[in-house]
Amino acid sequence: MSNSQVSDLLRQAGLRLTAPRERILQSLLEAGAPLTQEQIAERLGASAPNKTTIYRTLMSLAGKGLVHRAYLGERTWHFEPAHHCSQHQCHPHFTCTRCRKTRCMTQVKAPLLALPKGYRLERQSIRIEGVCSACTARK
Amino acid sequence: MSNSQVSDLLRQAGLRLTAPRERILQSLLEAGAPLTQEQIAERLGASAPNKTTIYRTLMSLAGKGLVHRAYLGERTWHFEPAHHCSQHQCHPHFTCTRCRKTRCMTQVKAPLLALPKGYRLERQSIRIEGVCSACTARK
DNA sequence: GGTATAATTGCAACTTAGTTGCGTTTGTCT
DNA sequence: AGACAAACGCAACTAAGTTGCAATTATACC
Numbered sequence: 001m002s003n004s005q006v007s008d009l010l011r012q013a014g015l016r017l018t019a020p021r022e023r024i025l026q027s028l029l030e031a032g033a034p035l036t037q038e039q040i041a042e043r044l045g046a047s048a049p050n051k052t053t054i055y056r057t058l059m060s061l062a063g064k065g066l067v068h069r070a071y072l073g074e075r076t077w078h079f080e081p082a083h084h085c086s087q088h089q090c091h092p093h094f095t096c097t098r099c100r101k102t103r104c105m106t107q108v109k110a111p112l113l114a115l116p117k118g119y120r121l122e123r124q125s126i127r128i129e130g131v132c133s134a135c136t137a138r139k
Numbered sequence: 140m141s142n143s144q145v146s147d148l149l150r151q152a153g154l155r156l157t158a159p160r161e162r163i164l165q166s167l168l169e170a171g172a173p174l175t176q177e178q179i180a181e182r183l184g185a186s187a188p189n190k191t192t193i194y195r196t197l198m199s200l201a202g203k204g205l206v207h208r209a210y211l212g213e214r215t216w217h218f219e220p221a222h223h224c225s226q227h228q229c230h231p232h233f234t235c236t237r238c239r240k241t242r243c244m245t246q247v248k249a250p251l252l253a254l255p256k257g258y259r260l261e262r263q264s265i266r267i268e269g270v271c272s273a274c275t276a277r278k
Numbered sequence: 279g280g281t282a283t284a285a286t287t288g289c290a291a292c293t294t295a296g297t298t299g300c301g302t303t304t305g306t307c308t
Numbered sequence: 309a310g311a312c313a314a315a316c317g318c319a320a321c322t323a324a325g326t327t328g329c330a331a332t333t334a335t336a337c338c
């Protein structure tokens with residue numbers, strides 16, 4: 001995604017254009033998988049913004065709905081862009097129990113569950129653990 | 140669940156019978172919702188086992204499949220008994236965005252997702268956020 | 279373009295959740 | 309009852325995320 005498109009996303013969300021925001025959002029858009037604060041910092045190299053700034057940026061992006069926190073069950077948070085998500089859910093996340101890699105299963109469609117009377121579903125997320133195709137192949 | 144049933148569970152799992160284990164497993168069985176280490180300690184009062192022991196106990200119970208870690212998206216882990224779970228998934232968890240309470244939706248049935256060729260599903264878990272019936276009623 | 283102002287940043291110090299090492303205690307097997 | 313491994317408790321530690329505050333910078337307005 002081009003730099004100007006990233007800027008547009010930020011502007012449309014009513015956020016000020018700053019270098020850290022553009023770089024962080026850009027790196028999430030480039031990555032195919034949810035990233036942690038640390039992974040974002042790595043990708044941005046020596047000139048990466050301060051860790052506090054990364055967290056605060058992720059929070060404000062999440063607050064505007066540009067980014068989601070993915071709950072992968074580890075002790076660290078992962079973030080990913082929200083642009084492929086529908087209103088009530090994004091794609092399932094698959095974590096391989098052998099290689100520990102997490103993939104976004106954008107091709108898998110999951111129905112929204114029907115909740116008991118009185119409950120309103122705002123957001124549904126599905127996490128799957130198992131063995132990925134690469135690990136299955138390598139036996 | 141009676142004390143002797145709890146002991147049986149531990150014995151069948153091949154775990155030694157110790158006071159902390161029985162009390163921790165019992166408290167998870169009594170609670171209707173996933174609990175954190177801290178919540179377990181609270182429930183057990185002043186004579187609660189050491190925090191380290193609680194964590195280690197939860198890990199060994201989880202290792203034997205008596206207990207599952209539920210990923211509720213906070214920074215803290217939650218544990219719940221596994222006795223109502225099927226092999227590949229337990230019930231969905233519902234967290235209310237207003238009162239922040241989490242409920243186990245044991246009555247809601249979710250199909251296992253079909254994954255692309257080469258992937259093996261070992262465990263699927265579903266997290267739902269929304270408004271619970273109590274909060275809906277109270278408007 | 280210059281300036282005022284509030285939002286944003288970076289740093290350091292802090293909090294919280296979970297972990298590790300190690301000496302002591304306890305359950306189980308015989 | 310005794311041996312021995314497993315489990316426990318404590319204290320010190322690590323990792324992830326948070327807070328306060330002073331310095332910087334994006335935007336709005338002239």
